Amino acid sequence: MTVTLRINGSACRFHGDPMTPLVDVLRRERFLTGTKAVCREGFCGACTVEVDGEAVMSCLRPIGLLDGATVKSIEALAPGDTALHPLQAAFEAADVVQCGMCFPGMVMSLAPFLRENPDAGRNEIKAAMVGNICRCTGYERIVDAVMNFLDSQKMEQANG
Amino acid sequence: MFDSMERSLTVAGSIEEALAAKHRGAAVLAGGTWLMRDPRRGVNLPDVLVSLHALPALFTVEIEKDQVVIGASVTHAGLARQLAGLNGFDAVVAAANGAANPAIRRVATVGGNLCTFDFAAADLLPVFLAMNAVVELRSIGERQVLPIAEFLANRRVFLRDSILTSVILRRDVIASAHARLPLRRAGDYPVAIVSAVRGHDGRVRIAVGSVEDVARRWISLEAVLAIEPASVSADPERMRALAAQCVDFRGRDGIEADGWYRCQVLPTLVRRAIASLSAKESVQ
Numbered sequence: 403m404t405v406t407l408r409i410n411g412s413a414c415r416f417h418g419d420p421m422t423p424l425v426d427v428l429r430r431e432r433f434l435t436g437t438k439a440v441c442r443e444g445f446c447g448a449c450t451v452e453v454d455g456e457a458v459m460s461c462l463r464p465i466g467l468l469d470g471a472t473v474k475s476i477e478a479l480a481p482g483d484t485a486l487h488p489l490q491a492a493f494e495a496a497d498v499v500q501c502g503m504c505f506p507g508m509v510m511s512l513a514p515f516l517r518e519n520p521d522a523g524r525n526e527i528k529a530a531m532v533g534n535i536c537r538c539t540g541y542e543r544i545v546d547a548v549m550n551f552l553d554s555q556k557m558e559q560a561n562g
Numbered sequence: 563m564f565d566s567m568e569r570s571l572t573v574a575g576s577i578e579e580a581l582a583a584k585h586r587g588a589a590v591l592a593g594g595t596w597l598m599r600d601p602r603r604g605v606n607l608p609d610v611l612v613s614l615h616a617l618p619a620l621f622t623v624e625i626e627k628d629q630v631v632i633g634a635s636v637t638h639a640g641l642a643r644q645l646a647g648l649n650g651f652d653a654v655v656a657a658a659n660g661a662a663n664p665a666i667r668r669v670a671t672v673g674g675n676l677c678t679f680d681f682a683a684a685d686l687l688p689v690f691l692a693m694n695a696v697v698e699l700r701s702i703g704e705r706q707v708l709p710i711a712e713f714l715a716n717r718r719v720f721l722r723d724s725i726l727t728s729v730i731l732r733r734d735v736i737a738s739a740h741a742r743l744p745l746r747r748a749g750d751y752p753v754a755i756v757s758a759v760r761g762h763d764g765r766v767r768i769a770v771g772s773v774e775d776v777a778r779r780w781i782s783l784e785a786v787l788a789i790e791p792a793s794v795s796a797d798p799e800r801m802r803a804l805a806a807q808c809v810d811f812r813g814r815d816g817i818e819a820d821g822w823y824r825c826q827v828l829p830t831l832v833r834r835a836i837a838s839l840s841a842k843e844s845v846q
Binding site: 403419420421423442443444445447450456457458459461462463464466467469511515529530532533 | 569570571573591594595597598599602607611613615662663664665666668669750
């Protein structure tokens, strides 16, 4: 089966097994290894990417359902030598990244959520990241970092 | 690339095309969140599939005066979003909003939840049972509408030649509640689920999911309730005690919980569901 889609702004064509998980196309075909294949069961969230603006588990998305879709992986948030996405920068500033395996998924889950919920509180943030498991840090510091990010976004807006 | 280069996926442009593919032996692919884990379970993926994702009619939720018609391809997230605030439908929203995790809820469909034979912990099944839902099945040249309990009792037979296209819920409920016990919040399967609905006739209907292989109504508890004063069904503690006397489930053993434990927690889930139901009724 041939599937045409956009990945991080580039038109891509895939030819092969329609049930190939998107995560394998990203990592093996496009070498976008920021998306992590960990549990492959939709439990850990490490493979989260945006498909048509929504955060989904790429391990559970067969490529055959994505003809015409727009996919954004973690690499598109801060391509090349550009500055980190503010959410990534907030994680780095709060020193919450340890092994780093879960963080691309964390960022890809939270970025669209925060875009749509700029006034989210701690409980909403926790609910949004309930599908992203971290085995290093504990979650409170991650939520702290997200709150810092939201505060800085609001300050930026207030200052015009 | 990987796996089977010969595997074929038909993206159906009409329900007739989907039915024709199914008739030729294709497996129906909905959101794929269960099927994509087949390799992890040691099961080979089907070689021939047909997808329903290009059929817009299956993605709609029609809220009519007397009923709600839910297309089979509506996702859990879409269902929760579209029914939010609809009087009496809180349990449906809670079930759709509580299943798995946010990313899966954006993809997993109503039809997939109802048609996956091996998925005992499906959240929508008990709530649809308690709501007295009916399902619409399409086969070549035929449309069939039947109660969900009848469908669930014989899913393998019904789905041999048919595709589930919609779920229909009557708007004849006063209030509903959904109580589930997960081991943790992060997207695992619930140990047990209790859905409770009070109909306009004042009767409470209760259904249980994840305890046995297939969700079912708790008929013995409902029968006891039918001969008790109406006030009993609004008293969470008395309902918990009644439920404890009526546990007639054979709990399934699983890696996340033993069967006896699933049965053991049911009275407490009934209490929680009834407390939630009573709170909603008092607000109304």
